[in-house]
Amino acid sequence: MSSELLAGEITQLRVARIQEYGYFLTNGYEDVLLHKRESKNHYEENDNVKVFLYHDHEGRLSATETMPLVTLDSFSILKVVEVKHSLGVFVDVGIQKDMLLSKDDLPYDWATWPAIGDELYCGLKLDKKQRLFADLSKFEEIQELSVNAPAECKNAEVEGLVFRLLDDGVSILTGEGYLAYLHKDEMKEPVRLGQRLTMRITFVREDGRVNVSTRPLVKEARLEDSDRLLSYMMERDGEMPFTDKSDPEAIKKEFNISKAAFKRAMGKLLKEKKVEQKDGYTFIKS
Known part of the structure; x- marks a missing residue:
């Protein structure tokens, strides 16, 4: 077992000592607090506990028995719960603390940032200082979720999530799993990263991807x-x-x-x- 406990890990630790407000867990080298509000059970000394490690609001490494929706090795659709232009956007990862997606990973134009309630394909990552952040999923990761669209779906109405902004349009993954491209000339109005759109398929490409439009017929x-x-x-x-x-x-x-x-x-x-x-x-x- 590594001597260093890192945020983002899901690991099994031993109860080293018990305090009124929680349990101090150890890997034999380093201790971390599992606060009672983050504990799902009552434990005795030397019991083993499976926990997720994260930094609390004061930057201290902490433990929770609540497992996150995503990890350092996985990604999912996460809801945006707060927007701060000085920092970035915060997403709900399923634990008490929301995770920051840094402004450095977001578009330069605030108008294209996700709004509260929008959804993003995200995982988790550690920066050089071992701080835990939300991490936008890469195109290649989302591509693995996709399926080829059949030729007969042309003109069908679909719903999808904007996951990538391009110079002349956006990339979308539809509910059916189709990779879709929406050119800016086919937008009824400007769109945001993380926005859900209802669209019409205008063209099915040979590679199974589709072109879409939010403009009416x-x-x-x-x-x-x-x-x-x-x-x-x-x-x-x-x-x-x-x-x-x-x-x-x-x-x-x-x-x-x-x-x-x-x-x-x-x-x-x-x-x-x-x-x-x-x-x-x-x-x-x-």
Whole structure:
């Protein structure tokens, strides 16, 4: 048995002595406290106890009989319970103390950080000072969980967890186990690391991975966008300084949709005779 007790270990230790507030456990070289609130049983001296070692809120090595959801050699889906931009995010690992995922392991942009309630594929790791941290799972680890998607699942609706941010999109593992790629142009709105998304499969690749979109189908989008334009005009006395000839950049800035999507939505409203256009304005027909 090693003479050094390390955080992150699951190990069997002997009760060396008993105090009112807990048990001091030993491996024969070093002692650690198992507080009574972390103990599940009553012990006598020389009893053996299986414990998980971690650092308490004051940085002291401590023991608990509660086994964590993850270890130094495993990973799982962990829930984010706290966000501190100065430190990182804290995840629930199943013991009394939540584990920090350092800001050094998170994206530079806070807007893409996980929010409270989001979920991350994480394990545990020790830094150079033997401090215990949460550790984001690597792509290769998550890839081992995946299965190939069948060709017939194209256009199917799936739900998945964002586990990696890329320059032009994100990687997702769906509930079915498909590795999915969501390009930024196919995002209805920006997404976060650890966010759960509902998506539509747009393409099944030969390697069994899929491309997905959070945008609605064109027909659904046209209905949705036309309703938005009507609401926009209603809030502005039934008019707006935009038509299907307006500048694409101005349309994108105001409505966050492309000129083509704007024209489709406007075409629907014109066809239904709900609006009319004149002198660079669109009006709701009375």
